[in-house]
Amino acid sequence: MAKGKSLDELTDPVFYILVALVEPRHGYAIMQYVEEETEGTFKIGPATLYTIIKKLLDSGLIEAEPDSEPRRKTYVATNYGISKLEEEVERRSRMVDLATIVLQTRGRKGQ
Amino acid sequence: MAKGKSLDELTDPVFYILVALVEPRHGYAIMQYVEEETEGTFKIGPATLYTIIKKLLDSGLIEAEPDSEPRRKTYVATNYGISKLEEEVERRSRMVDLATIVLQTRGRKGQ
DNA sequence: CTCCTTTATATCCATATTTGATATATCACT
DNA sequence: AGTGATATATCAAATATGGATATAAAGGAG
Numbered sequence: 001m002a003k004g005k006s007l008d009e010l011t012d013p014v015f016y017i018l019v020a021l022v023e024p025r026h027g028y029a030i031m032q033y034v035e036e037e038t039e040g041t042f043k044i045g046p047a048t049l050y051t052i053i054k055k056l057l058d059s060g061l062i063e064a065e066p067d068s069e070p071r072r073k074t075y076v077a078t079n080y081g082i083s084k085l086e087e088e089v090e091r092r093s094r095m096v097d098l099a100t101i102v103l104q105t106r107g108r109k110g111q
Numbered sequence: 112m113a114k115g116k117s118l119d120e121l122t123d124p125v126f127y128i129l130v131a132l133v134e135p136r137h138g139y140a141i142m143q144y145v146e147e148e149t150e151g152t153f154k155i156g157p158a159t160l161y162t163i164i165k166k167l168l169d170s171g172l173i174e175a176e177p178d179s180e181p182r183r184k185t186y187v188a189t190n191y192g193i194s195k196l197e198e199e200v201e202r203r204s205r206m207v208d209l210a211t212i213v214l215q216t217r218g219r220k221g222q
Numbered sequence: 223c224t225c226c227t228t229t230a231t232a233t234c235c236a237t238a239t240t241t242g243a244t245a246t247a248t249c250a251c252t
Numbered sequence: 253a254g255t256g257a258t259a260t261a262t263c264a265a266a267t268a269t270g271g272a273t274a275t276a277a278a279g280g281a282g
Contacts (some may be wrong), residue, residue, distance in 0.1 A: 008152075009123060009153075011122075011208075011239070011240085012120060013231055013239090013240075014239095015206065016206075018167070019209060019213050020209045020263090022213045022214060022216075022217050023213075023217070026259075026260090027259070027260065027261095028257095028258060028260080029259095031259095037209060038205075040204075042120075043240060044241095045240090045242075045243095046260070046261070046262090047240075047241050047242070047243085047261085047262075047263090048239085048241060048260095048263080049260095050260070050261055051239080051241090051262090052239090052240090053242075055239095067201060069247090069259095071248065071258085071259060071260080072246080072259070072260090073259090073260075076264050077115055078226095082214070082217075085210060085214065086214060088210075089210045089211060089214070092203055092206060092207050093207050095123075095126065095127075095203060096200055096203050096204050096207060098130060098148060098192075099126070099130045099199075099200045101131050102133045102134075103133060103193070103196065103197060103200070103259090104193060105133075106133050106134070106193075122268070122269090124268090124269075125268095137230075137231090137232050138230070138231065138232095139231075140226095141228060142228095154270095155269070155270095156270055156272095157230090157231070157232070157233090157270095158233075158234085158235095158269075158270055158272085159235080159268085159269055159270060160231095160232095161231070161232060162268080162269080163268090163271095172276075177241095180230095182229085182231080182276085182277065182278090182281090183229065183230065183231085184230090184231075185230090195278095196236090
């Protein structure tokens with residue numbers, strides 16, 4: 001049901017696109033969503049967007065959905081995509097926790 | 112004091128290497144540290160490691176430190192590197208929070 | 223003393239990922 | 253008719269990553 005390579009880790013743009021597609025959205029709306037949610041700090045251009053959409057369709061993380069407007073293509077995360085996103089949230093959460101502890105431990109030097 | 116490009120976002124291996132270098136470590140010890148801390152789920156090979164060490168030295172996030180053993184090269188994060196790591200932890204934390212909220216909101220459909 | 227494993231650093235090159243630039247077309251507004 | 257926003261799409265270049273490989277010294281086993 002998926003043919004991509006690993007998918008053990010999701011990159012930043014893949015992560016944001018999957019988050020956007022927890023609700024159905026078309027490509028352009030994904031770009032706007034990510035820019036708004038990150039207050040302009042993370043932007044996804046069309047090249048990155050459509051490259052990744054293709055990859056996510058191929059690997060079964062998202063699927064196409066019918067849209068009323070003919071010139072738009074709407075996508076949404078599959079159940080598989082949602083669970084992959086949940087895994088990735090946990091993975092990133094652990095990364096944050098590790099770094100937080102390490103940074104805390106530092107400072108109180110020696111002992 | 113830094114000549115790298117953006118550094119606005121750190122990739123996964125860069126993140127792990129910087130976390131490892133909150134305390135002084137030499138290259139091989141970084142590889143072992145990351146593998147241990149991630150329980151074998153994330154491995155950094157020599158190619159990735161030394162490529163990134165070079166990049167981090169160039170951009171001033173880490174610096175070399177004298178080591179008793181002559182055949183080892185020890186590195187440690189600079190103050191600049193620590194603050195970059197802190198920023199990145201916050202950035203990733205916000206990503207986790209966003210995804211968590213979005214995933215929570217889903218499920219209770221309509222309204 | 224020789225073999226093997228671990229430690230340790232380093233690079234080549236192929237593959238994967240990302241992105242700037244560009245192209246096309248429709249729609250809304252003036 | 254012209255401009256800006258909407259909307260999808262691709263090319264080519266730049267970046268990033270990782271498997272394989274090379275080198276060498278140290279430590280332990282037999």
